[in-house]
Amino acid sequence: MLNIVLFGPPGAGKGTQSAKLIEKYQLVHLSTGDIFRANIKGGTELGVLAKSYIDKGQLVPDEVTIGMLASEVNKATDPKGFIFDGFPRTSAQAAALDELLQSKGTSIHMMLALEVEEEELRKRLLIRGKDSGRADDQDPVVIQKRIDVYNAETMPVKDYYSAQNKYKGIQGIGEIDHIFAALCAEIDQA
């Protein structure tokens, strides 16, 4: 199996690159943000709960997010591997993911981190907000909150994987295809 954590701040391009990577490597794409949004759309109990955090730019609590992610991993039949997009976002989530994969006899092979500076993120998110209609991309206060939460709660996840020699940083600015080629080069040489 090939299991990848695609990491980076909101607006770094994780969704765009995930779509290309799953096609090339035939992996299962698990985006916790996408799953929460599908639940919000479907009006599920989980969706109602998640919305109350997402609208404020806060993280959905670990126990909810970890439980949801585990059930999605368990649903996959005979996967070639997973791309985890937007997960883990806390050290507790990273530890839970290791435990889950270990119980399945596998592990995370690498964290690919898209590196983009904050000013560029703010610009990209506002543009995405106009195109996608995502409420959390339209309000500059919520955007700043998400960037702050990323710096405070999610950045430590980088150290978690660095300590396991799995962290690979990739410049996330430039042509989409160039960034994709850089990601593929890291995967192919692993």
Ligand code: AMP
């Ligand atoms: P995203 O689409 O990855 O930008 O996620 C949108 C929002 O969903 C985030 O701002 C969080 O409120 C929530 N979310 C997504 N993934 C997670 C996660 N792993 N842990 C907690 N909250 C999450």
